[in-house]
Amino acid sequence: MSSRRPIILTDDHVARVNSAEGPLHDPHWRMLDDADLDLLAGKLTQGRPQPIPVFAYGSLIWNPGFAVQSRRRATAIGWHRSFSISLDHFRGTPERPGLMLALASGGSCEGLVLEIAAGTEAESLRAILRRELVAHELAANACWIEVDTERGREEALTFYADPVGTRVAALTIEEQAQRLARAAGAAGSGAEYLLRTVRGLAEHDIHDDYIWLLQQLVAREIEEGAAESHGAGAPEI
Numbered sequence: 001m002s003s004r005r006p007i008i009l010t011d012d013h014v015a016r017v018n019s020a021e022g023p024l025h026d027p028h029w030r031m032l033d034d035a036d037l038d039l040l041a042g043k044l045t046q047g048r049p050q051p052i053p054v055f056a057y058g059s060l061i062w063n064p065g066f067a068v069q070s071r072r073r074a075t076a077i078g079w080h081r082s083f084s085i086s087l088d089h090f091r092g093t094p095e096r097p098g099l100m101l102a103l104a105s106g107g108s109c110e111g112l113v114l115e116i117a118a119g120t121e122a123e124s125l126r127a128i129l130r131r132e133l134v135a136h137e138l139a140a141n142a143c144w145i146e147v148d149t150e151r152g153r154e155e156a157l158t159f160y161a162d163p164v165g166t167r168v169a170a171l172t173i174e175e176q177a178q179r180l181a182r183a184a185g186a187a188g189s190g191a192e193y194l195l196r197t198v199r200g201l202a203e204h205d206i207h208d209d210y211i212w213l214l215q216q217l218v219a220r221e222i223e224e225g226a227a228e229s230h231g232a233g234a235p236e237i
Contacts, residue, residue: 007198009215013222014192020184022093029135034126036136041125044142044157051118054128055147055156057081057111058101059193062200065131066124067117073110073204074147074154079161080107081210083176086169090187098183098190099169099176101197102160103145110206113149113156132159140164177214181221191218 025031032040045052051069054060055076085100092098103109116124133139141163144155171179183190198215201208 005212005216007195007202007212007215009191009195009198009219011195013219014189014195016222016225017182017184017189017191019189020093020096020186022185023089024186025134026089026137029137031135032130032133032139036139037126037129038122040129040133040139040142041122044144045121045125048144048157049155051115052121052125053113053115053154053156055111055145055158056114057103057109057158058197059200060114060128061112061204062196064114066127067120069115069117071112071114071204072149072151073206074113074149074156076103076109076111076158077146077148077153078105078107079103079109079145081109081208083180083214084168084170085160085163086167087183087185090185091190091193092183092185096183096185097179098185099171099179100160101193102163102168103158105162110208112204112206113147113154137165141166173210173214174217177217177221180214181218181225191222194218 055074056064057076058081080103082102082104083099084102084104087098087100088094090098091100129142133141141160142157143161145158145161147154147156180190180194194215198211201211
C-alpha cells in the first residue's frame with residue numbers, strides 16, 4: 001500500500017446532495033421469502049466451518065446487521081473492491097443512477113472476517129441473505145472465497161464477487177465519482193454510502209488506495225457541482 005491519505009469527504013458534502021424518491025428494489029424482482037432464505041442458507045453452509053465466517057469489505061464492516069461473535073483482519077486472495085453494480089433503485093433512481101460496491105477479480109482486498117455468533121445461525125443467516133441477496137434474481141451472488149488471516153489461509157462466505165444477474169457498469173474511477181456524487185434514492189445517497197465505508201475501513205485501520213482516491217474525487221465533484229449551481233442561481237445538487 002502507498003502512504004495513507006486523509007478522508008476528504010465529509011458529512012457536509014453528503015448534506016449537499018439532494019435526496020430523491022424511488023423504489024427500494026427493482027419492481028420486476030421476485031423477492032425471497034423466509035423459506036427461500038432458509039433453504040439458501042442451508043445450501044451455502046452445509047459442510048462449511050463453524051462458527052460461520054463472513055468476509056466483509058463494504059457495508060457489512062460498519063453495519064453488519066447480525067450477531068457477530070468475533071472479528072479479525074483478513075485479506076481476500078485474488079479480489080479487489082470495485083463500485084461496479086449499477087443502481088436505478090435503493091441508492092439511485094433512473095434519473096440519478098448510483099453504484100454499489102462489489103468484488104472484482106484480481107489483486108487483493110483487506111477487510112474483516114465476521115464470525116456469526118453461535119446459537120444465532122438461523123436468524124443471522126436469514127438477516128444477511130435477506131439484505132444482501134434480496135431476490136431470486138440475485139441469489140447466485142453468494143460464494144466462498146479464500147482469505148488470509150492471522151490463522152493462515154481460510155475460506156469465508158462473501159457476496160457479489162464478480163456479480164451475476166445484475167447490471168455492471170465498467171466505468172473509470174472519475175466516472176464512478178461523477179455518478180456517486182449525484183446518486184440518491186430511497187435508501188440515501190451514494191456519497192453517504194461511500195463516506196460510511198471509508199470511515200468504517202479507517203476505524204479498523206484498513207486502507208484501500210482505490211477507496212481513498214474515490215472519496216477524494218467525490219468530494220471534489222460535489223464541491224464543483226455546488227459552485228456551478230450557485231453560479232447559475234440554482235439550488236445545490
